Amino acid sequence: MMIKFRAWDKVQKVMMVPRDMQTDSDGNIFYVEARSLDGEYDEGDLDVFELEQFTGLKDVNGKDIYEGDILENRKYRSIVKFASGKFLADVVGTISRFDLIGETHGSKVIGNVHENLELLEADK
Known part of the structure; x- marks a missing residue:
């Protein structure tokens, strides 16, 4: 990688x-x-x-996924973070957190936490 x-x-x-x-x-x-x-x-x-480090993963459109990116799939939005020695997807509005590697299938980058804060406030 x-x-x-x-x-x-x-x-x-x-x-x-x-x-x-x-x-x-x-x-x-x-x-x-x-x-x-x-x-x-x-x-x-x-x-x-x-x-913000590149995760080594790409979204469904082939776009590089970095820390701080906001991902969206059919069910929810999540924020890419690095913790406990791995990249994670923190689900917006919940306490749920998943390994990022399992969250990239069907997810796309829709923005990042610096330039698109409005994506974290609005319901999907």
């Missing part, structure tokens, strides 16, 4: 693609340089960016 990230720029309020990430001696990322799809550039530490 390819390890890749996207970066939510908390200052510019836009999703960006990391171009360079610097790590400390323990391998922890501490500094990011990134570009948005329209060419905007920003750099900074993790106070500026929230990094």
